[in-house]
Amino acid sequence: MAAGYERDGYGGYEDSYDERPDDAHPPDYVPDYVKSFVGYLYRSIREKNVYEVHQMYESSFSKLSERFFSKSHWPSAELVAPYVDNDHVFCLLYKEMYYRHVYAKLNVTFQERLESWDNYCNLFTVILHGNVNMQLPNQWLWDMVDEFIYQFQAFCQYRTKLKNKTEQELSWLKQYDEQVWNVYGVANFLQALIDKSEILQVLEEEKDGAVTAFSANDGYDYEGGSNVLKVLGYFSIIGLARVHCLLGDYHTALKRLAHIDLTQHGVYSSVIGCHITAAYYYGFSNMMMLRYIDAIKTFNQVLVYISKTRQYHQKSSQFEWILKKNEQMYALLAICLWFCPQWHLVESENARSDSQRNETVTHQLKEKRGEKLSKMHKNDEAAFDECFSYACPKFISPSLPDLSDTSGNYSQEAYRLQLKLFLSEVRQQQLLNKIRNYVKLYTTISIAKLASLVEVDEATLRMALMTYKHKTHYIDDDGSVASTADVEFYIDEDVVHIAEPKVTKRFSEIFVRHILKFDELVGDLERVALE
Numbered sequence: 001m002a003a004g005y006e007r008d009g010y011g012g013y014e015d016s017y018d019e020r021p022d023d024a025h026p027p028d029y030v031p032d033y034v035k036s037f038v039g040y041l042y043r044s045i046r047e048k049n050v051y052e053v054h055q056m057y058e059s060s061f062s063k064l065s066e067r068f069f070s071k072s073h074w075p076s077a078e079l080v081a082p083y084v085d086n087d088h089v090f091c092l093l094y095k096e097m098y099y100r101h102v103y104a105k106l107n108v109t110f111q112e113r114l115e116s117w118d119n120y121c122n123l124f125t126v127i128l129h130g131n132v133n134m135q136l137p138n139q140w141l142w143d144m145v146d147e148f149i150y151q152f153q154a155f156c157q158y159r160t161k162l163k164n165k166t167e168q169e170l171s172w173l174k175q176y177d178e179q180v181w182n183v184y185g186v187a188n189f190l191q192a193l194i195d196k197s198e199i200l201q202v203l204e205e206e207k208d209g210a211v212t213a214f215s216a217n218d219g220y221d222y223e224g225g226s227n228v229l230k231v232l233g234y235f236s237i238i239g240l241a242r243v244h245c246l247l248g249d250y251h252t253a254l255k256r257l258a259h260i261d262l263t264q265h266g267v268y269s270s271v272i273g274c275h276i277t278a279a280y281y282y283g284f285s286n287m288m289m290l291r292y293i294d295a296i297k298t299f300n301q302v303l304v305y306i307s308k309t310r311q312y313h314q315k316s317s318q319f320e321w322i323l324k325k326n327e328q329m330y331a332l333l334a335i336c337l338w339f340c341p342q343w344h345l346v347e348s349e350n351a352r353s354d355s356q357r358n359e360t361v362t363h364q365l366k367e368k369r370g371e372k373l374s375k376m377h378k379n380d381e382a383a384f385d386e387c388f389s390y391a392c393p394k395f396i397s398p399s400l401p402d403l404s405d406t407s408g409n410y411s412q413e414a415y416r417l418q419l420k421l422f423l424s425e426v427r428q429q430q431l432l433n434k435i436r437n438y439v440k441l442y443t444t445i446s447i448a449k450l451a452s453l454v455e456v457d458e459a460t461l462r463m464a465l466m467t468y469k470h471k472t473h474y475i476d477d478d479g480s481v482a483s484t485a486d487v488e489f490y491i492d493e494d495v496v497h498i499a500e501p502k503v504t505k506r507f508s509e510i511f512v513r514h515i516l517k518f519d520e521l522v523g524d525l526e527r528v529a530l531e
Helices: 032-046 050-068 077-084 088-105 110-129 138-160 167-175 183-197 199-207 228-246 250-257 272-288 292-313 319-339 361-377 381-391 413-439 447-454 458-471 507-530
Strands: 004-007 013-016 444-446 473-475 481-483 488-492 495-499
Touching (some): 032 050, 032 077, 050 138, 088 110, 110 138, 110 183, 110 228, 138 228, 183 199, 183 228, 199 228, 228 272, 272 292, 272 319, 272 413, 292 319, 292 361, 319 361, 361 381, 458 473, 458 488
Antiparallel strands (some): 004 013, 444 495, 473 481
């Protein structure tokens, strides 16, 4: 029976298939269900029916891939072209999905890496210089940027593993070094999308208080125009920040993300993958730049968001990735709280019931990373190493390794460099944490007495106190000096004067907590009365 799409009662699609797996057909065969899929997707794009495009892209493509192409390729774009009027732009979009499926399910060949790069170049060139008059779902547009960077990252990892490379592969790597998946090419495309879309001007207008249709409509154009270039430019800001973070350039990564206010609802929050990615790289970059308060606030915010929305994404193909990022950010939050133990910045436990309290960030952090936190406070370097290794991005090297030495594996070089820098910071902070713990016990203490408590000489202590001042202050986005210290002090001759900052109480939380408690008591009384 030929495959088809039948409307169900909810406006979606109910698949009716009776076909053999794809590997049972000749290579040039296009099954009926593929013809139906590409034909309907093509018509939906032409009609700018974003809802149907989203259903076909997010649901139907995944179902077909799992059922018929779990171990094989989809039909090539050349084979499906006759069923979509040989539309050039649609074939580029189809190829984008095709190669993403290859990367997700199959072993990628060198030729496929080249072809996918060429397809992204052609697709982005059409969007930048053509007249693309269509509306695509934000999810698909984000996935384009996300997959583009992922494949770049995968290629950088691939070319550093020289041990089992054939002579042909080594020759290809040398030949295509400056042509395929080059860091400049990737960054230039992302920057070109940002510039051409003029998205930075739109975001600046919004910062100045202007109401724009872009954010109000989540990037969609409801006046018959196209959202593709504008939204791709917006997502490219986050993508470019990610690239800089993968290269270890955290300062530039933060400058890129400064254009998007992650504390407010925006187009980024319309796609959960984009939301989590932006928060993860922003938080990680802040951590590596010693801006621990900003990192803690960011991780706390997104962890609360994931906790509240997790149930809605259980059937999503991204659910496992969401859970992994959730665990990684708990590990990073634990690290940040060791460097900057300001626990009041983490979500307070003001939930209505015990079950809800168990879902708070504070409770989950202690449950998931309590043992690691305990080891960190005992200066166990292995605990820091393990948390960082588990939670950090897969760093990349922008240059091709020495191809004459094929005995080594260079894929870990970039990671080891970042780990070395991180552990160096940990070692510097270990003495500072010890000093902090003693200083918090006093209002005044002599240099000599404090030196004897922390078991160092006075000269070393004075240097450590100055280091503490340096490490707990940074220049914020406004250019002013901000502090991450939970205890402030100054030195007058040979005496350290301490003034522990008081945390401003948020009285609204106290009222809310008591209101919730009162409601809970009323509910208990009503149940007793009914019994």
